[in-house]
Amino acid sequence: GVHLGLLIVNSASIILIYFMARRLFGQLAGMVACASFAILSIEPSILGFAGHASQFVVLPVIGGILILLKAIDSENLGMFFGSGLLLGLGFLMKQPGIFFLLFALFYLAFREWKRGLLWRSLMQHMGLLLLGAALPFALTCLILLRAGVFSKFWFWTFSYAQRYGRMVPLSIGLENFLSSASAVMSSAAFIWIIAAIGLIALLWCPKARNHAVLVSGFLVFSFIAVCPGLYFRRHYYILLLPAVALLSGAAVSLATAAFRDYFRNALWATIPSLLFVFAFGSAIFHDGEFFFRTDPVVASRTIYLPNPFPDALKVADFIRSNSAEGDQIAVLGSEPEIYFYAHRRSATGYIYTYPLMEPQPFASDMQREMISEIEKAQPRFVILVLIPQSWLRRPDSDTTILSWCDAYVRGRYQLVGVADLLKGETEYRWNDDARIYRPRSSLDRKSTRLNSSH
Numbered sequence: 001g002v003h004l005g006l007l008i009v010n011s012a013s014i015i016l017i018y019f020m021a022r023r024l025f026g027q028l029a030g031m032v033a034c035a036s037f038a039i040l041s042i043e044p045s046i047l048g049f050a051g052h053a054s055q056f057v058v059l060p061v062i063g064g065i066l067i068l069l070k071a072i073d074s075e076n077l078g079m080f081f082g083s084g085l086l087l088g089l090g091f092l093m094k095q096p097g098i099f100f101l102l103f104a105l106f107y108l109a110f111r112e113w114k115r116g117l118l119w120r121s122l123m124q125h126m127g128l129l130l131l132g133a134a135l136p137f138a139l140t141c142l143i144l145l146r147a148g149v150f151s152k153f154w155f156w157t158f159s160y161a162q163r164y165g166r167m168v169p170l171s172i173g174l175e176n177f178l179s180s181a182s183a184v185m186s187s188a189a190f191i192w193i194i195a196a197i198g199l200i201a202l203l204w205c206p207k208a209r210n211h212a213v214l215v216s217g218f219l220v221f222s223f224i225a226v227c228p229g230l231y232f233r234r235h236y237y238i239l240l241l242p243a244v245a246l247l248s249g250a251a252v253s254l255a256t257a258a259f260r261d262y263f264r265n266a267l268w269a270t271i272p273s274l275l276f277v278f279a280f281g282s283a284i285f286h287d288g289e290f291f292f293r294t295d296p297v298v299a300s301r302t303i304y305l306p307n308p309f310p311d312a313l314k315v316a317d318f319i320r321s322n323s324a325e326g327d328q329i330a331v332l333g334s335e336p337e338i339y340f341y342a343h344r345r346s347a348t349g350y351i352y353t354y355p356l357m358e359p360q361p362f363a364s365d366m367q368r369e370m371i372s373e374i375e376k377a378q379p380r381f382v383i384l385v386l387i388p389q390s391w392l393r394r395p396d397s398d399t400t401i402l403s404w405c406d407a408y409v410r411g412r413y414q415l416v417g418v419a420d421l422l423k424g425e426t427e428y429r430w431n432d433d434a435r436i437y438r439p440r441s442s443l444d445r446k447s448t449r450l451n452s453s454h
Helices: 002-025 027-040 053-074 077-093 095-114 119-147 150-164 170-186 189-204 209-226 234-263 268-286 288-293 296-304 309-321 337-342 363-377 400-412 432-436
Strands: 328-332 381-385 413-422 425-430 447-453
Touching (some): 002 053, 027 189, 053 077, 053 095, 077 095, 119 150, 170 234, 189 234, 268 288, 296 309, 309 337, 309 381, 309 413, 363 400, 381 400
Parallel strands (some): 328 381
16 A cells, blocks of 8 residues: 555656656656656665655645746736645655745745846735645644644654754764765666756756756755755655756757757757667666566565564564454564554554664653553563664663663563574574574574563
8 A cells, every 4th residue: 555655646746747847848858857757766776666755745846836837927826825735745744845845935036036026926926825835734733733642743743853853963964975875876877967967058058047047946955855964865865856857858858959950960869868768778777676576575685684574574464363453562673564564553652763762862751651651551462673773772872771671571471473584584483482492693683572471
């Protein structure tokens, strides 16, 4: 269901990028732009095959910008509101979506200034845009307030998020950027080069200068949306792909027109398109093994090792077969997929343990709350994930919960399952076999232990 939803959303984004590029640079640009986005957005180097919040920002943002362009040309007040509504949905998907709203305000102000600034018109259009953008967030706040969880929502979305966004120093952020950017661009390097040519073409080509502020501004604000926190994780770059795709389309379209005008020969004019076909094909060839021949388990191991994503299925199957539908379970680690696969509710609201290990002022309180929730719920099963990537413990981490884990599980539960992650395979042991099994993975830190209440 998650992947089907992602497929639909990404396909809709591809279609909208076609219409946006066609509106700006013509039919050929639309075809190249949507093809560029299609291949870039599913590259394993950008984790595009997994459902991240970033993909769900892209769709409403592109729709919102398209409607904004039509609203500016037609002076249709309802379209300004509709544009803001979609841009507000982009922010609702993920906080960095706010930068696309800022871009819309910037471009709207630029167009009003270029036409001869009329303050009343500008304020009216901006007001409708902001009203539409505020509506999804305001409705969400009202729903959560009525549900009695607004304080939790505000804490995780803003209070904690502010601390999380300030943990990485600038020097480390620069290292993160250089490392992730090279990895992201490596799979489809030629398409990124074509996009760079498109950026240059906006400056030297008279036909493109009318849209230079729009496309270059979109690129700048898209890049800013990738930057918050300075983590530069690979899937963050999905927010940059629509701008890159537009530039790629512009490059091929403008180069085709330039070749046609210079050589006066239709055959020469096909060269830019042929070069793009080569770039597109090389991107597919680069990851052909992943796209066409790798099964899901091997793909997961290749991209995410040593995270136990395939192993979670078997652990969850055991839990579902040995518990009642109303039983609660607790995963001590960051493997919430076990709850999903097992069809069992969590005994705690903390389905990830990364924040508990971070050097931020809320960590100790989070640990105490998680401990309290689990002890109160007395879950049927406790799954202890010993893989370091499931905790991301640091030298300065508060380790109170780790000590509690050991004492709590040993005192109240018996071992009924072990998933031992070895090179190339996973060793599973259940019930009596689990209790006598000695894990072979390094330092007993690459296994998942399943514990059942007495």
